[in-house]
Amino acid sequence: MNKYKTSNNGDGIMKNLIGTLFIVSAPSGTGKTSLVNALVRDTNHLKLSISHTTREARPKEIDGYNYHFIEEARFKQMDMAGVFLESANVFGNYYGTSSEVVNKMLHEGHDVVLEIDWQGAEQVKELIQQAVSIFILPPSIEDLRERLTARGQDSEEVINLRMDKAISELKHYHKADYLVVNDDFEDALKGMKAIVRSHRLTTDKQKIINKRLIRNLIQ
Template sequence: MSNNNITGTLFIVSAPSGTGKTSLVNALVRDTNHLKLSISHTTRAARPKEIDGYNYHFISEDKFKQMDMAGVFMESAEVFGNLYGTSQDAVQKMLDEGHDVVLEIDWQGAEQIKERFHQAISIFILPPSIDALRNRLENRGQDSKQVIDTRMEKAIAELKHYHKADFLVVNDDFEEALKSLKAIVKSNRMTTAKQQVINARLIANLLA
């Protein structure tokens, strides 16, 4: 049955750098029907293998500030000297089409969205340990020790905001963490409020 008569749910996934949230979110979107990934805008340079319009919309700082002043972004934040923002219209369009939408953003953006969209569901990804977090950052092979140290300091500060999320998922084993994320998304879609719209024809026939 068509899903166009049901409004989707907005999921927010936050975690410190190096926790593995990007890999988890990409796998979640790949494996889940009706779930779309919101592509954020950023002023940072693309990393190796990142594609403009797929991983991020890479734009200049001047362009970002113009869009921000025009009210384009539903949330925006500065992270490690780079600006990030989420397009209000792009997200709302997907929600109105009946898709669930997942945002991969930092805790600052998550708080901004929860203030405006109380029905959004927030998920915080935890690392299994501080040592594991540092090892993951070092194994990327992308950053100097100084940059890694800075990221670790920020990560520890970010972890203090975990309690503001609706759900917590520990990324110790990737597949288990992915199963947990899928369960959160699936359970939300199985609520009576949503199922009575998705299966309206079936319910009408059963009660006829």
């Protein structure tokens, strides 16, 4: 079960943004982490917001790269201090997004990717209405189970719990601004790149990016 809360620090982030906050949500096993990592790798001026968590690191996960792995007591101290833009309890582990870090990157002109589930996405969108939400769909329920099983990290009981949660999450797909089906990885990645690119070409963003050029052209 997820329990979400949001910080009151949203007001500071909502004002005078240069970058765009992209929120990517999907059930576990849809490949969202791989897609997000490839998107950040291939896109200039796009930064990944690294969440804090109290869960144990999985094989090959690196502290400070995949997550900031911290003790539960430290997490709760930070949460009480209003450090997190949003925080969640997922299957007994806590997750949180640093409000200050996201704020800094957006105001420096970077686009930022935040990888959280639909409940967190909904809460963040309430605070940052300019944020763009993307929901990733699996090609089928059978494919989703196969991906979760292929990880070799969870027991059958945990996989069944994740499948139940995934089916529940899929019912909220319509709340996202964009849908991407991860049937073919490269096609899904191209779709996500197109979303980021299109938002960079809006007049509001281009007025900031090309401020000097526009001023010289119309003076």
